[in-house]
Amino acid sequence: MAEPLAAVITSEPFDPTLVLLTVEETARRLRIGRTTCFRLVLAGEIESVTVGRLRRVPADAVPAYVAKLRHRPARAA
DSSP: OOOOOOOOOOOOOOOTTOSEEOHHHHHHHHTOOHHHHHHHHHTTSSOOEEETTEEEEETTHHHHHHHHHHTSOOOOO
8 A cells, every 4th residue: 555645844944144135035945825925015014125027025024023913902703
């Protein structure tokens, strides 16, 4: 009987030396969807900068966004 295939984790290793992240890398770190992350960046919820024609998120903006979420009052459902 054949053994089941093991799950392959495709996430890239965390690199603490990166200063600027792509929106996709930011989404992976936050464990949210790419489209949601783009919406947050365009709304100014997550800080971003432009480098030429590229949109990048400063690495320290990710924990700053999470801290902002933690201090936001909970909304009623």
